[in-house]
Amino acid sequence: MTRHGFTSTTRHVIASRAGYRCSYPGCQKLTLGPAVAPDQYEDTGFASHIHAASLRGPRGQGGLKPAQLKHASNGIWMCGAHENLIDKKSGVRFPVNVLQSWKALHEYRTSFEHSGNQAAFGFVRTLRLERSPLFTPGTQIDFAKTTFLIGPNGSGKSAICEWVSILEASDNIRRWLANNNVHYDIIFDAPAEHRLSVQTEGILTLDLDGKTVSRNHARSSAVYLSGRGDNRIVCDLRRIMDLLQIDEFALRSLGTRVSGDFVKKVEFVQRTQQEDDEDELQRDDLDAPVYVLESHLTNGRVMRFEQLSGGERGRVLLELAMALAREGTQFGPTLLLVELKSLGMDWGAIQPYLDFFGSPECLYQTVLTSWELPSDVEMLGWQIYMVDGRPGEKGTVVASPRA
Ligand SMILES: [Zn+2]
Known part of the structure; x- marks a missing residue:
């Protein structure tokens, strides 16, 4: 079977564009360093294929031509542990669009550092629900560059947005304070890893990296557009x-x-x-x-x-929110959360925005909610979750694999 591997030159290009650091969100492991002998060095990184090098490889070949499969744009630089992880089970957990969005983010961060700036860039990685009225304890959402939350009205999509928006301010979790008992963690890189632990039980309790705080002091922002307003x-x-x-x-x-x-x-x-x-x-x-x-x-x-x-x-409202997110992303990880269908736009009007959110020019992460997917979902850096919240901690959030 023909394998369209990278040449050593292409491998070097992929590695250099990543600053020889692992592109897995939050890893950043340096893969190049001195060996014991003074004239030797160790290179422990891997140029992983985004679309597969061989016909039955992880994630498939997506109809790409051999030249495209061998091209630097189809490679992502990884440390050994993460190279191994992303290719497990034919790469089902890490579809093409997720890897492309990691690559775009990591290359942006590398370029940012390379131009002499302090690395302020980061990534909002995970929402983990320890306890909530709607979802099974332990439910976890791993955010990609663009994450789609799909589910009918009342399935808990807004709840998730409200919980995550606490990165910016606590106003949105008002309705969870009174009657409900909610406990969740948000893990994000800004650029060092932070864990914001949130508990509501009549009063709001926040814990950032093990310290009790009244607001999130780590550099990060969230813009939540929940509709067209009151x-x-x-x-x-x-x-x-x-x-x-x-x-x-x-x-x-x-x-x-x-x-x-x-x-x-x-x-x-x-x-x-x-x-x-x-x-x-x-x-x-x-x-x-x-x-x-x-x-x-x-x-x-x-x-x-x-x-x-x-x-x-x-x-108009979406472009205002995007302008706000664009500002935030210059200083730290920024999440734009949009309840898409409540904006009253049809899919034709939404599509150019989706293309932008999935493109490398868009430097912030987006979380979009809807009760359905647009018909054309190809070519975008999306991770899709099906949200099915049920009262009594019985609901689920399931990643939808896209081959
Ligand atoms: Zn790694």
Whole structure:
């Protein structure tokens, strides 16, 4: 059987692009060093194939031509232990897209360090649920570059997002404080490994690397976009502050730097009394000014939020959240959590964003929730989990292998 192995030159390219460190998230093991003899060195790394070198190899060949299989882009640098791990059981646990996203992340980190920066980059690796009302104790989610949580309404997808968003702030776990008893760990690299242990039992207890804390002090961020916001809030500014959980000045500042595919810039302008009268607007609070969002679209038009379709409003909010995640990723591991279908966008409008999230240009991790998968799921750096939360700690989260 023909094996499309890497040449020694290609192997050297793959290793060098990884800084001769293992690409497995959190490993970073140095695979090159001095041997005992003063004129010798030891090279303990492996250029693993992402798509398989031979026809029946792990993960299959994905229809790639021999030249593509032998190309440096099809290799990921690993230490011995992790080379062995990723190829077990034909690579089912580590599909192509996951390895590609690890490679993209690791090469970014290496390039970041190589350009003289301190390595601030990292990876949110694992959510482990020790105790929750919905899932079997020990349920674990390993986050890839892009992770899809699939399940019907009420299956616990939002719960997972709320729990993870504690990396940024604890506001989202409010509903778990009162009646429920939740205990989970988040393991992340920033870039050193950290473990944030969260317990709710009337009061919130956080433990970071064995020390009791009131908030997560390790450098990391999470942006959670749970929908289009509370319709009862008339003021666009206040509604989006509430939705993205940032303060007024942070939101106004962020608005000037959206630079997305759909909207370049967002401004908030105060409504006049005359506009209120014309719309017969009933204000709940007469003293507080009402601000409307004005979106400067990439097509040159300026549209108010209320003039946009539901799906277009979703795009504005998504691009605001992406701008926030883009900022965070320069300083530490950043997770963008999006309840995709609550944005009101159809799959056609969502697809370009999915392509971006799966691409190496997107430097933050994404967690996307939906009750179904889009029809075209190829070529993206996704890990898919089927979420099936059941009351009484009976639910499951199962990784869906994609050959
Ligand atoms: Zn390793």
